[in-house]
Amino acid sequence: MAETLHNWVRVRAMMPPGHVRTPSYLRGKRGQVERPLGPFHNPEQLAYRLKADQQPLYRVRFSMAEVWGKDAENPGDTLDAEIYAHWLEPCDAP
């Protein structure tokens, strides 16, 4: 049974110093929202003992072709990663 995927998103490509939970290798990559996971306290504030906002967390699905480009051994394989809303921006399908 095929799963229904949601909007296309691009992970923000910024590289601020400090603690963030967004994997470096996914920054700037496009994927599709697999499902929303609900709000969680922002780890970027928790890490510094700050009062933390709640941020929606999404599971996003990326193709190996998107992650590795021409080096992908199995371009159609996918990887799911959980990424906070403030790291995602809407984009067109690749």
Next chain:
Amino acid sequence: MGGQNAGKIPLEGHDFALWEKRVDALMVLCSSKGYFTVDGLRRVLEDMGEDSFETMTYYERWVAAINQNMVEAGAYSLHELGTKMAEITARAETYGEASGG
């Protein structure tokens, strides 16, 4: 993934030293008391820099991260920490003897 070559992964398990188990217990105790979250530990581990992953063991990095978070949370001062460390060091040469004192 997305990182650097790290050589072979040792797959055989190993037992933990007493002090390592105590570091684990300290982490559970201090985080359950609300002094820090796992995010605070991760932040300090990352701030230690890449070299620390070569020069320190897993639990050495952990205890350093716990300590940094406890100091930042105001659980104890550096002066209190230094005084206690000197007191324990003066007790005996080895960890076993010093912790039994």
